[in-house]
Amino acid sequence: MLSAAVFIALMLVTAAVALSFWRLLCGPSMPDRILALDTLYINTIALLVLLGIHLSSGLYFEVALIIAVMGFVGTVAACKYLLRGDIIE
Amino acid sequence: MLEVFISLLILTGAIFTFIGSLGLVRLKDFYTRIHGPTKATTLGVGSLLIASALYFSYLERSISLHEVLVTLFLFITAPVSAHMLTKAALHLGLQSLARLPEQQVNRQHNEQEAKHDQGD
Amino acid sequence: MHRFFPHPILALILAGIWLLLVNSIHPGQIVLGLLLGWMIPLLTTQFWPEAVRIYKPFHLLHFVGIILIDIIQANFTVARLVLGRPDRLQPAFISMPLILKSDLAISFLANVITLTPGTVSARLSHDRCHLLVHALDVTNTEELANTIKSRYEKPLKEIFEKC
Incomplete structure (x- = not known):
């Protein structure tokens, strides 16, 4: 029961990663790409958590935590660049 | 019984995560697109993490709560990054399906902001 | 001390x-x-220039409960809108006058607005009097602004600011 649920969930989350990757490649503007990257890292956290349940290992939690922290900092830094990069031109 | 509950949490979480990314692809302009990932994906990952916390508590016969930390962190940071992204998009003047808040005021505001930022 | x-x-x-x-x-x-x-x-x-003062801790707990329910409801709303017809959406920008004064209360309100049904906070004006909100699907903008005011802004004012 649980392994079947994890299997289906892994497929769905992988599809989500593919969709946000598509938006990352063809997003018409910079904020679109940053939003796609933001979604991508949250999806990666989901993927790691599912992998942790699948392999019954607590090791993946630390990876998820680091990705959450670094991803947020990255998104905010990129937005700051967009907000200020226009001024330096 | 607990196994069924964990499986349901995992499935709902995965479905919401998927719907969030689907919104990213299906919706038409940036300002509507931002709604999908910030809401659906955050709750999806949140429920996956709660499922993981329950699973490891059950597996190790002791309470495992550190997944709650990631959930809390995501729930605090998701609105902040959404706000920053919308602000950046407004600053760049991206096309919108909705009428942008008075174009003229917007330009004045940008100039004011430029002065303000230079002043920092 | x-x-x-x-x-x-x-x-x-x-x-x-x-x-x-x-x-x-x-x-x-x-x-x-x-x-x-x-x-x-x-x-x-x-x-941390100023200490955070919470005037009514029990109201805060009640408020957090309301928000958690609203977050779950928000997800079903957004899921329905995404799976429906995206070209029939009626997005809108709403400029909302604020009665809150303290920084913490305003940032709290902006975060809550982003996490609840169909709205994202977009920009705070420089004089901190207006918050620009983007709504995903709205027909009556007045009504939405009033809902946000009565449901989220009033409790936050009671919790974080001395009346």
Whole structure:
């Protein structure tokens, strides 16, 4: 029961990663790409958590935590660049 | 019984995560697109993490709560990054399906902001 | 007392986060967490110019409960809109006058607006009097602004500001 649920969930989350990757490649503007990257890292956290349940290992939690922290900092830094990069031109 | 509950949490979480990314692809302009990932994906990952916390508590016969930390962190940071992204998009003047808040005021505001930022 | 122990609430939160991070409630870890909760605010005290005052803690708990329910409802709303017909959406920008004054209350309100049904906070005006909100699917903008005001802004004013 649980392994079947994890299997289906892994497929769905992988599809989500593919969709946000598509938006990352063809997003018409910079904020679109940053939003796609933001979604991508949250999806990666989901993927790691599912992998942790699948392999019954607590090791993946630390990876998820680091990705959450670094991803947020990255998104905010990129937005700051967009907000200020226009001024330096 | 607990196994069924964990499986349901995992499935709902995965479905919401998927719907969030689907919104990213299906919706038409940036300002509507931002709604999908910030809401659906955050709750999806949140429920996956709660499922993981329950699973490891059950597996190790002791309470495992550190997944709650990631959930809390995501729930605090998701609105902040959404706000920053919308602000950046407004600053760049991206096309919108909705009428942008008075174009003229917007330009004045940008100039004011430029002065303000230079002043920092 | 105030100089050596500037932010009691922050200290407790930091100790809680430490316990979650090490994932144990061993007495040694509790002592270490409390020590960290005391040290970190002391060393970073210049980044926290004013202490946070919560006037009505029980209202805060009630408010958090309301928000959690709204977040779950928001997800079903957004899921329905995404799976429906995206070309029939009626997005709109709403400029909302604020009655809140303190920084913490305004940032709280902006975060809550982003997490609840169909709205994202977009920009705060420079004089801090107007918050620009983007709504995903709205027909009556007046009604939405009034809902946000009565449901989220009024409780926040009661909690964080002296009336």
